[in-house]
Amino acid sequence: MNGHIIRIVFIHVILFGCVGFPAExxxxxxxxxxxxxxxxxxxxxxxxxxxxxxxxxxxxxxxxxxxxxxxxxxxxxxxxxxxxxxxxxxxxxxxxxxxxxxxxAGTRTTFEKTQKSVPDGCHILDHEPLDEYRYKKADRAARGMTIPVAAxxxxxxxxxxxxxxxxxxxxxxxxxxxxxxxxxxxxxxxxxxxxxxxxxxxxxxxxxxxxxxxxxxxxxxxxxxxxxxxxxxxxxxxxxxxxxxxxxxxxxxxxxxxxxxxxxxxxxxxxxxxxxxxxxxxxxxxxxxxxxxxxxxxxxxxxxxxxxxxxxxxxxxxxxxxxxxxxxxxxxxxxxxxxxxxxxxxxxxxxxxxxxxxxxxxxxxxxxxxxxxxxxxxxxxxxxxxxxxxxxxxxxxxxxxxxxxxxxxxxxxxxxxxxxxxxxxxDAFYHFYGKLGYGGFHNFATWAALRKGDFKLHYDYQGKVELYDIARDISEKHDLVNSKPKMALDMLVQLTDWLRANCDDDYLPKPNPEYDPKATLRYGPYVRLEPLKASLMSKAGQPKYRDGRPATTLRMDAQDHGIILRYGDGPGKCDRLGARDVWVFEDGGTYYMHYDAAGPKGWLSSLAVSKDLSTWEKKGPILDFGKPGEDDSAGAC
The missing domain is CATH 3.40.720.10 (Alkaline Phosphatase, subunit A)
Structure with missing residues (x-):
């Protein structure tokens, strides 16, 4: 009897030792x-x-x-x-x-740094609502929902x-x-x-x-x-x-x-x-x-x-x-x-x-x-x-x-x-981003999404809804909202109900009492202005990082306040008549450039598009952010 037990234990050790079971x-x-x-x-x-x-x-x-x-x-x-x-x-x-x-990247707008009173439900290290910070004029009339507080x-x-x-x-x-x-x-x-x-x-x-x-x-x-x-x-x-x-x-x-x-x-x-x-x-x-x-x-x-x-x-x-x-x-x-x-x-x-x-x-x-x-x-x-x-x-x-x-x-x-x-x-995965998307339908809107099974619903707080079958459409090119309206509605209700039930109200967008639908340009056609020529800077003229390595950047030819990005007195110096917060990305074969351009009266949030990165068509300005130079440190030139 004991011999059988020993034999069984010995075989057990050999078999399980072969697969390398980890330590406890x-x-x-x-x-x-x-x-x-x-x-x-x-x-x-x-x-x-x-x-x-x-x-x-x-x-x-x-x-x-x-x-x-x-x-x-x-x-x-x-x-x-x-x-x-x-x-x-x-x-x-x-x-x-x-x-x-x-x-x-910085905390200068926390309630602690600004020495402002902390609203109920918030923490002293939370950000103030961003619509009181950089997006003042954008939020006041053109945004239906405010940008929320952030921890x-x-x-x-x-x-x-x-x-x-x-x-x-x-x-x-x-x-x-x-x-x-x-x-x-x-x-x-x-x-x-x-x-x-x-x-x-x-x-x-x-x-x-x-x-x-x-x-x-x-x-x-x-x-x-x-x-x-x-x-x-x-x-x-x-x-x-x-x-x-x-x-x-x-x-x-x-x-x-x-x-x-x-x-x-x-x-x-x-x-x-x-x-x-x-x-x-x-x-x-x-x-x-x-x-x-x-x-x-x-x-x-x-x-x-x-x-x-x-x-x-x-x-x-x-x-x-x-x-x-x-x-x-x-x-x-x-x-x-x-x-x-x-x-x-x-x-x-x-x-x-x-x-x-x-x-x-x-x-x-x-x-x-x-x-x-x-x-x-x-x-x-x-x-x-x-x-x-x-x-x-x-x-x-x-x-x-x-x-x-x-x-x-x-x-x-x-x-x-x-x-x-x-x-x-x-089986349900909830996503939320309370700030700005970089393009497509999500300019100037808080954005949420729900992945449930093979389907994914996008919802921004200006009212745009998109639905995709991720299993068949991993590139999210074919919006199914019109062909599957009941599914879209059911998922939208599930998403918004979950966010309201599980997230503190201070961290969610709220209706903007100063919203004026006539001032909203998001879904209206952009004004077509003059095309702009772009050129990649040659290595000889590139700005450099502090360690001496070359930086890659894009610049536009100067045309009044149509300048996209230009360097001033030396590497790393931002031209006051240039732009700030420049973002370029590719989506569906089209390149989009979002930037704040210095206009005659203030910063102009603008958009330009290109098919080949050589010729740009300006599609703005979209919104007016205030006087040039009042918040230069916020830009990334």
Whole structure:
């Protein structure tokens, strides 16, 4: 009898040892990259374009390798911009439950900074309503709904490191979720044991933004020997600092599982790459037949990000931590439409079209995720919190019982890729962006969307509704509102009812009492003005970043106040008679340029369109924003 028991146990150990079952509490490495679009990652771009990675212009060999070793989630959603995604990831809640719907490069308009009284239901670190800030005249008459208040920091919520009992946790990278180092809202105040963070939206790839805010992080200040004696390029520097943390963990606390959240700074602008990568992609751009954008600077930036992630994965191998570490890779939003192409997905960052919110997501957990696997089940960023809790094997019953949480664990999908057993039962995904879309039908309107099953409904607060069958129309070209009016109405009611029931009223748009329908130009025909000629600036005349690397920009010939963008006395100087807040993006084969032009009496919000980036047709002005120069610092020239 005992012999049979021993034999059975022995066979059990052999069989289960072969598939490499993980330890009870694996280490967790969460990598969140910045502004990396779906089509920027080779494995995802090749799949959606039905091609191979060697046919793509952009290269991400190490992330592609990670995808082959784990599971790709092909219908994974984030938010439209940085901060909302980070808030939802850390809490498992829809971003708008917390009022986190915008990206915050500065906090000068918080109630604290302006020393204004805080309305009921708001926080002192919240933004004022933006219609009292930059869009004064636009909101007063031409907007039917006001832009809502926005939160700039997490408050009174439980975060991932606070839920991971028994784990040592560290944060390295871009926080962008704590009102710029306010005590009580920094990573170390949100449960992280070690922190090396910067708090702004982005910065040069050749400066060191980190500050050792927690006392334990001072040992990371000096360069380490594991890559090269000195790392000037930010992506390389980040990898070196992460690897130093991994070395410390392996030598000092080998028996304690760790949670490391790497919030990578790439590929946020300004677009800067290493010289060797730039030279490589300048040469590659001359090769015919490649799919994707042809920007050597951007491709080099993506390559540098991929290389730095590869260094971190190599360190896990070196320390023999790969089999005991779950790695999750995600982007915080779609690719920026100025810098990259998200085709065949429509739109990009700051838009609720697929190009703005569908992002690459990979999970590699040896022994639990399948190699070279694909999961097409729709999921989103709020699912990361409960997923990590289940990976860690910790009790998160409080999360499940909380009616204000939205996420659901993705672990059942690791073994059931098609969700045949329905153990993952989310079927409705709500999105909200309280600011301005960059184009199409969504100029000057708060924007919300609902993905339910294969269908996706867009709704802006000026009354525009669109409906798409994402399974058949991933590019969102064929609006089904007229052919499926009942479905559109049912989804619209579900979306607006959910937002009203689950989001604080202060963080939602409100009817504008000063609205004048006659002043609304959104849906009326634009006035056709003179065409404008555009030319790409030659390298010899390009403005440069502070480190001396050339910047890529677009300028227009001067025609009164028809100038789009022009530099004044030197690099980085904005011509007072030029423009500010210039955005160029491609949608459906047409290039759109939104900008604020300096007119005879004030700033004029304007639009120009082009088919080839050489000849532009001006379609504005749309709205008058006030006197030139009264808010120059808000512009990005």
């Amino acid at each position: 509490q694996p280490n967790i490495l969460l990598i969140l990259v910045d502004d990396v679009g779906y089509a920027d990652v080779g494995a995802f771009s090749a799949r959606i374009n039905n091609t191979s990675t060697d046919k793509l212009y952009t290269e991400t060999p190490r992330i592609d390798q990670l995808a082959r070793q784990g599971t790709m989630f092909t219908q994974f959603y984030a938010c439209t911009v940085c901060a909302p995604t980070r808030a939802s990831l850390m809490t498992g809640k829809m971003n708008n439950r917390m009022g986190m719907w915008d990206a915050y 700039t920091a997490l408050h009174d919520v439980k975060t991932i490191p606070q839920g991971l009992e028994g784990y040592d946790s560290a944060f390295i990278g871009k926080w962008h979720m704590g009102s710029h180092n306010h005590e009580g809202y920094r990573p170390e105040d949100q449960g992280f044991d070690e922190t090396l963070a910067y708090f702004d939206g982005g910065g040069s790839g050749y400066h060191r933004p980190f500050r050792a805010y927690a006392a334990r992080t001072t040992k990371w200040d000096e360069p380490g020997p594991d890559l090269t004696p000195r790392q000037d390029y930010l992506s390389d520097d980040v990898a070196q600092r992460v690897n130093r943390f991994l070395d410390d963990r392996a030598s000092q606390h080998p028996d304690t599982p760790f949670f490391l959240y790497l919030a990578h700074p790439a590929a946020h602008g300004p677009i800067q790459s290493r010289a060797d990568d730039l030279a490589y992609f300048e040469k590659k751009a001359k090769m015919p037949g490649l799919i994707g954008h042809k920007s050597p600077e951007y491709a080099g930036l993506i390559k540098g990000m991929d290389r730095s992630i590869g260094h971190v994965l190599d360190k896990l191998d070196e320390l023999k931590l790969t089999d005991s570490t779950a790695v999750i890779f995600i982007s915080d939003n779609g690719g920026h439409p100025v810098f990259t192409r998200n085709a065949p997905l429509r739109g990009g960052k700051s838009m609720l079209y697929e190009g703005g919110i569908r992002v690459p997501m990979i999970v590699r957990w040896p022994g639990r995720t399948r190699a070279d696997a694909v999961c097409d089940v729709t999921s989103d960023i709020a699912d990361i919190y409960p997923t990590l809790m289940e990976i860690a094997g910790v009790d998160y019953s409080d999360f499940k019982a909380d009616t204000t949480t939205d996420g659901e664990s993705l672990v059942p999908l690791f073994s059931d890729l098609k969700n045949a057993k329905n153990r993952y039962d989310r």
